[in-house]
Amino acid sequence: MTPTDYHALSKHRPDRYAPGPGGLDWANQPDPFRTFAGAPRVVLPLNADALETRFADVRAGRLPPAAPFDVATVGTLFELSLALSAWKEYRGTRWALRCNPSSGNLHPTEGYLVTRELPGLASGVWHYVSRDHALEQRCAPSSGWDDAFAAPGLLIGLTSIAWREAWKYGARAFRYCQHDCGHAIAAISYAAAALGWRSAVLSGVDSARIASLLGLDREADFADAERCEPEVLVWIGEPDAAPDVGALAEHARTGRWQGSANRLSREHVDWPAIAEIERATRRPPLDVDAPDAPRPSRVLAGLPNDVAAATLFRQRRSAVDFDGRTTLGQDAFFRILEATLPGAGRPPVWSWPYRARVHLVLFVHRVDGLSSGLYVLLRESADHTALVRATRLEWQWSKVGPSGLPLYRLMAADTRGVAQLVSCHQAIAAESCFSLGMLADLSAIDAAPWTYRERYWECGIVGQTLYLEAEAAGVRGTGIGCFFDDEVHELLGLARSRWQSLYHFTVGGAVDDARLTTLPAYGNRNP
Ligand SMILES: Cc1cc2nc3c(=O)[nH]c(=O)nc-3n(C[C@H](O)[C@H](O)[C@H](O)COP(=O)(O)O)c2cc1C
Numbered sequence: 256m257t258p259t260d261y262h263a264l265s266k267h268r269p270d271r272y273a274p275g276p277g278g279l280d281w282a283n284q285p286d287p288f289r290t291f292a293g294a295p296r297v298v299l300p301l302n303a304d305a306l307e308t309r310f311a312d313v314r315a316g317r318l319p320p321a322a323p324f325d326v327a328t329v330g331t332l333f334e335l336s337l338a339l340s341a342w343k344e345y346r347g348t349r350w351a352l353r354c355n356p357s358s359g360n361l362h363p364t365e366g367y368l369v370t371r372e373l374p375g376l377a378s379g380v381w382h383y384v385s386r387d388h389a390l391e392q393r394c395a396p397s398s399g400w401d402d403a404f405a406a407p408g409l410l411i412g413l414t415s416i417a418w419r420e421a422w423k424y425g426a427r428a429f430r431y432c433q434h435d436c437g438h439a440i441a442a443i444s445y446a447a448a449a450l451g452w453r454s455a456v457l458s459g460v461d462s463a464r465i466a467s468l469l470g471l472d473r474e475a476d477f478a479d480a481e482r483c484e485p486e487v488l489v490w491i492g493e494p495d496a497a498p499d500v501g502a503l504a505e506h507a508r509t510g511r512w513q514g515s516a517n518r519l520s521r522e523h524v525d526w527p528a529i530a531e532i533e534r535a536t537r538r539p540p541l542d543v544d545a546p547d548a549p550r551p552s553r554v555l556a557g558l559p560n561d562v563a564a565a566t567l568f569r570q571r572r573s574a575v576d577f578d579g580r581t582t583l584g585q586d587a588f589f590r591i592l593e594a595t596l597p598g599a600g601r602p603p604v605w606s607w608p609y610r611a612r613v614h615l616v617l618f619v620h621r622v623d624g625l626s627s628g629l630y631v632l633l634r635e636s637a638d639h640t641a642l643v644r645a646t647r648l649e650w651q652w653s654k655v656g657p658s659g660l661p662l663y664r665l666m667a668a669d670t671r672g673v674a675q676l677v678s679c680h681q682a683i684a685a686e687s688c689f690s691l692g693m694l695a696d697l698s699a700i701d702a703a704p705w706t707y708r709e710r711y712w713e714c715g716i717v718g719q720t721l722y723l724e725a726e727a728a729g730v731r732g733t734g735i736g737c738f739f740d741d742e743v744h745e746l747l748g749l750a751r752s753r754w755q756s757l758y759h760f761t762v763g764g765a766v767d768d769a770r771l772t773t774l775p776a777y778g779n780r781n782p
Pocket residue numbers: 352353355356357358359360431434435438571572573574575681683733734735736737
């Protein structure tokens with residue numbers, strides 16, 4: 256199956272949704288928490304409240320002095336990225352929320368830590384258990400491992416368990432796993448920056464190597480449990496000082512592996528399209544895969560309010576409803592968009608080693624001083640001509656907003672109806688201040704199938720930026736994975752398949768669900 260085949264198969268259409276289970280089999284609802292029974296554990300401290308870094312500094316790339324790498328700071332890194340942020344309760348049912356969002360709150364992403372010996376933490380490969388804010392040591396490596404780390408730093412491995420999403424969403428689940436992985440990359444990048452650390456996605460590491468480093472290919476340890484699919488490695492430390500992943504994977508092979516994975520559901524429904532697209536989009540070993548030259552970044556306009564980064568990361572939530580009244584100030588709107596632009600000077604975009612291939616198509620509903628209508632934020636100017644040519648002749652493409660912000664108005668109109676329609680009739684796309692689709696260049700996905708995943712990761716990184724920027728602006732965001740793909744393309748006049756909308760998002764004045772009770776993330780634990 257090619258990425259193009261899978262993409263067509265997993266499209267939602269107004270008259271036919273992508274193949275799904277048709278109902279929820281509650282008896283087989285996957286366990287949201289993976290654990291490895293028998294692996295030694297280290298419970299991480301909870302000390303993010305003590306972190307003084309302000310969000311205004313993090314988003315601008317003004318980092319505090321780098322924290323030392325030890326068990327306490329590793330705890331803070333996870334506490335602010337992949338950890339629980341709260342429990343919600345309604346009529347006796349409880350579910351956890353996390354700093355990183357997830358389609359349907361199903362959380363397919365599992366995080367791993369690869370480290371040399373640190374104060375309070377032995378060297379090896381560790382799996383993170385968000386429920387307990389603990390690390391499980393999967394691999395105690397053979398001698399020589401620490402030498403592969405030439406400089407201080409941590410490797411974070413991200414993997415997906417597609418079954419968690421497929422249980423509810425069927426064939427489209429692979430897409431959601433990739434979005435979630437992108438959100439997790441950005442969540443880690445932001446949290447690292449709050450500790451004074453740079454981060455970068457390691458380009459060019461093949462999937463088999465990630466699997467062998469993280470022990471994902473150890474048949475016996477997974478037995479009848481759902482496998483973790485290798486996604487990506489993120490290096491936290493000085494750029495260009497990442498360890499040799501090949502050498503680490505070799506050491507891991509001869510290390511002592513511990514623990515067996517829990518089974519998440521008693522029974523499974525097979526989604527062959529997901530197994531096929533996972534296989535087809537694994538990155539093969541390549542001799543050369545150079546990152547693109549980093550873009551110089553614009554200096555961001557400052558934030559008017561001052562909030563601790565640790566507070567903001569944990570207060571992030573998805574709006575389930577919008578008030579249909581709140582208006583966003585023009586400055587705040589421009590600030591939010593500006594933060595999504597690529598650039599070498601700030602997180603999370605500095606962790607993305609490739610040029611931007613995702614642009615935003617905006618449905619502006621309620622922004623002070625800006626007419627309602629359809630807009631484009633062009634995140635890479637090199638695509639300007641191609642996009643103008645590919646879309647409707649009648650679009651105006653008039654430059655609006657501050658100079659240097661590549662924002663164009665295509666048409667002034669009330670776009671609430673069409674925004675709701677293309678986002679699977681969800682009112683959250685119309686009752687907000689603005690919603691958007693992320694238009695990605697898919698021209699290379701069949702020649703280089705692994706880049707299909709990368710397009711979604713880039714969307715997820717943009718999405719996490721929008722979530723946090725919205726919180727900082729006093730409004731709230733929600734990712735939207737359910738949309739009618741080709742209705743968006745038709746609206747824009749995109750005839751062929753090169754440009755495809757991969758993810759939607761909406762930002763506005765949220766209305767909370769007052770029926771829910773909120774409980775602390777780790778209420779039964781002392782820091
Ligand atoms: C990739 C992705 C797709 C999503 N799609 C939708 C959607 O179509 N509609 C919706 O109401 N929420 C959507 N959400 C929001 C999730 O339901 C939400 O993240 C999850 O319930 C966890 O809640 P939290 O974000 O408040 O932590 C999506 C989130 C992500 C990350």
